[in-house]
Amino acid sequence: MKRNLPSRYADALISRSKLIIVLLLVLTAIIGAGAVVGTSADGEIGRAGIDSEEQAALEEIESTYETDDSVVTQIVIKDADGDVLTRESLLQSLRLQQEIRENESINTTLQAESGLLGLENIVATTAYVETRTAENGTHDTTASRNGRPPAPTLDQQIEALKTRSDEEVDALLARVLDPASTASDRDPTPFLPSDYEPGETSADARLTLVFQSDESGGASETPQEAYDAQVAIASLVDERFDDAFVFGQGIIDEASSQAIGDSFLIITPVALVLLLIVLSIAYRDIVDVLISLFGIGVVMVWLQGIQGWLGIPSSSILIAVPFLLIGLSIDYSLHVVMRYREARTGDLGADTESDSRRSPPTAMRAGIAGVVVALAAAAFTTGIGFFSNYVSPLGSIQDFALLSAAGIIAMFVVFAALVPAVKLEVERLLSRLGRDRQKSAFGVSSGPIRRVLSGTATLSQRIPIAVLVVSLLIASVGAYGATGLDTEFNQADFLPEDAPGWMESLPEPFAPAEYDVRENLEYLSDNFRQRGQGSEAQILIRENVTTPALLTATDDTSQYTSRNGTIAMQSDGTATIETPATVLRSVAAENETVAAAIDARDVDGDGLPDEDIAQVYDLVYDVAPDRASTVLYQTENGSYATARLTVGVETDAAAQSIASDVRQVATGIEANAPVTAVATGGPVITAVAQSALFETLVEGFAVTLGVILTFLLGLYWWRYRAPGLAVVVLIPVLLALAWLLGTMALLDIPFNSETVVITSLAIGLGVDYSIHLCERFVDERERRESLDESLVAAVTGTGGALLGSAATTAAGFGVLALALSPPLHRFGLVTGLSIIFAFVSCVTVLPSLLVVRERYVR
16 A cells, blocks of 8 residues: 555546646635735844843843933044044034934934034034133033033034134144043043044044934834934935945844845846746746746745734745745656656656557656655655754744745645646646647756766766765865854844945946945944944843952953953053943042042052942942942842943954953953852843854754654655665765855855754755655666666656756755845855755765665665
């Protein structure tokens, strides 16, 4: 019965082909309705919810400290060959701020008190203060605290600079930028490049910060209004300055979306042309091409419907699923059609009819019976390969795994039932119309393709050991190279890249936009301390917060860091870390009472108290509660439970590198004070999540291989009492995987939580190819006397279908390497390579293994 089951399925399909077509079309309509009725709103890649010490520390900080959740936009004014501290340049920035305030859609997102702040504001405010002091004397009745007039409006700041000459503004700049000056109550150096020399009155760049808040959604929701405002600010900046840029998450999102759109605008026609060319070469028949495209269309309808019914939100990673299913659909279609053609022309054998040229029903019965088990086994193993990613703690990866597996099931139903039934009815119709359609299968008839395929079979038959040794040596080199693969996750790797020159010369609407967001990020990281999302990590201090040793340990945190590390450095060479010690020093510099209290308790003369620490903290809380509450948590009974350090980091660095450097600071503090210190914050949580995700996916990778091996052992024992074939089938897959990892190392492509999902395709396609070829060899070996004839028949017959499939799939995926979006680019490149390696391994290594096994068994 087990050997007759495929034949019984084929008989049922042939005898009820019309009913099957009707039922599956009705089912397609029902499932496809999910695309309209179901819900699949836009989603995000998201952050994994990993239970960890770092996550617990972050949650404690968010519940006990007033964290700054404002959105920060950075405006960089540059002049590489000139000076951006001129009177005219400063006035230009102030007028830009006016335009921003006058734009209602932008202004509603700005923070009320300090929405805009830059060096231009510091200089203009100082000019205004000096003018008012000169006019009213030192006893100005309108003066606020510190003896200064109230903060001037933008109009007053502009007027204060306009009324001064260039020379007067230069002199004013010299006073403001003098390190010993008290002309301004705000430090101007954070708005100047990191290589700025204190006291200089010229610079080639400066920074303006825009602080935004968005009340449109909850804390966990994307502040879309603020992000939209960033794009609007960028337009205003481009109109006013020749060399300036705006940077923020909204700018990144806008560039990424536009890059994906531009990529598909260029890639889609190229992919379609390549697809049609390769399909036309493989099929050499418009009817079969149309039937294949019909099957692909039905699979896409099922995919959209399943996504809608399951309520799976759209995300950038799900873009890969349609490409995956199109590639696999072409593979299945080629196997069905080519096996039918071989049966139709008699190349598959003529054991049921005296005439080697069979009728369409007989040919379809023989063809589908010979291929349906391989299709089912390939669908199961490929589906398992992708569904194994469901163990990921990341929701978007789970959606990818679920939708991929569901799509593969749909694809099997379509190409194992609907497409053969449609193909049969079309052939019957054309036969009644007098059309004799005796088409040979791709690679079977004489020609260069057959010569190449038969040559690989002959090579494997004559020198199988040599083929295996060479393949193993290449795999060993690849495995060695894989040990040096970068496994870190860097958010900068996802930023769009500028298009190559040939793309920029394309006519509209295909010419892509210019993408300098990655270049701008590098410039910001090299020249300024960055602000906004991902620019800060934190350290939570528990136990003995009032010990003097904590202040000493957190006073000079630069001893725990490296200048070449990922922690941002200030112009004086110290790390950009806010600690209880730095807050005490800064408050004492402005308040005599705090300074006196510290001096009275300073035993060793380092400017920090060595006793009665809690009393000093109380005094700082009374004088500057806003600043004290950023580094200390005071409970309701007045005691101090925890302390917090805020660590500025370089946002273009890998998350794992940032986490390592911040943990090094935490370890240094623990070594010098009787406290516990936990590194946390956005970049550290990302590193923890990505590391856990990577480990989970790699474990899923291993589990997938185990499940596939177990399935194949059972399958080949059930069908042939030859479980060893399962190992034979998997060895070419593992070798191809080693080749792929080695090539990734050579091309400097990281092996992280993103690409490990992509490389799972190597297993899926590799097993798919190997199962088809192995099944065909076993079938041919039973009918033929000679091992050589069996091998050539299998490799040229099924190998031709595999070549057509590999060519179309590699072309379809490979064009994604042209994408301007780095994730799409990597997806196309890695997938294309995995397909090529899977095919080459299948038609060289697998035949050699089959020959060696045959000789050993015999």
